[in-house]
Amino acid sequence: EVQLLESGGGLVQPGGSLRLSCGVSGFTFSNYAMSWVRQAPGTGLEWVSVIYTGGSSRYYADSVEGRFTISRDDSNNMLYLQMNSLRADDTAVYYCAKFRQQLVFNAPDVFDHWGQGTVVTVSS
Amino acid sequence: DIQMTQSPATLSASLGDRVTITCRASQNIHGWLAWYQQKPGKAPKLLIYAASSLEGGVSSRFSGSASGSEFTLTITSLEPDDFATYYCHQYNTYSRGSFGQGTRLEIK
Numbered sequence: 001e002v003q004l005l006e007s008g009g010g011l012v013q014p015g016g017s018l019r020l021s022c023g024v025s026g027f028t029f030s031n032y033a034m035s036w037v038r039q040a041p042g043t044g045l046e047w048v049s050v051i052y053t054g055g056s057s058r059y060y061a062d063s064v065e066g067r068f069t070i071s072r073d074d075s076n077n078m079l080y081l082q083m084n085s086l087r088a089d090d091t092a093v094y095y096c097a098k099f100r101q102q103l104v105f106n107a108p109d110v111f112d113h114w115g116q117g118t119v120v121t122v123s124s
Numbered sequence: 125d126i127q128m129t130q131s132p133a134t135l136s137a138s139l140g141d142r143v144t145i146t147c148r149a150s151q152n153i154h155g156w157l158a159w160y161q162q163k164p165g166k167a168p169k170l171l172i173y174a175a176s177s178l179e180g181g182v183s184s185r186f187s188g189s190a191s192g193s194e195f196t197l198t199i200t201s202l203e204p205d206d207f208a209t210y211y212c213h214q215y216n217t218y219s220r221g222s223f224g225q226g227t228r229l230e231i232k
């Protein structure tokens with residue numbers, strides 16, 4: 001069974017940092033591109049970042065470019081999102097999501113499995 | 125960036141009804157459009173990908189179609205479990221994606 005479990009959310013002051021983690025099981029993690037998607041309270045889904053297999057290709061939404069860094073540890077089946085210079089509008093539930101197809105490189109795909117989300121609150 | 129305009133924002137319907145939700149893309153996305161269902165406090169669930177392909181395990185009461193830049197999700201014979209929020213997702217570009225604003229389907 002495919003499972004994704006996020007952790008690392010919490011309350012942080014504006015300008016602070018957080019590192020989100022997503023542990024996965026039930027599939028060959030190294031074969032799949034992964035993404036982070038967030039959802040601010042009462043609003044819709046916002047694509048945040050993607051990392052392709054191997055980890056060398058990473059892309060970000062304009063709203064987080066230069067502040068967030070996505071990474072992966074294939075040996076430990078972990079996905080990360082380092083979030084720096086956090087702002088109030090970064091407050092959201094952050095989901096990690098798995099591409100539907102394996103061995104996709106620099107090609108778009110849908111998300112067939114999602115974690116349960118971790119809550120990030122940026123407030124003084 | 126590609127913008128997705130989803131409508132309606134809210135849809136009221138009764139059990140057994142047939143409903144449609146629409147997404148329009150600001151650019152040609154070559155059919156790379158997915159639909160997700162989300163219930164309160166839960167992660168989204170993939171329903172449809174590539175505009176009209178049904179994800180495994182999803183009821184055949186859900187279907188997707190495309191006409192140019194306009195994409196439609198149709199749900200027939202509404203059941204209690206269908207009342208949720210639905211999002212379209214364009215994935216035409218490998219370096220970024222975008223979602224529609226969502227449609228909340230509520231019981232009339």
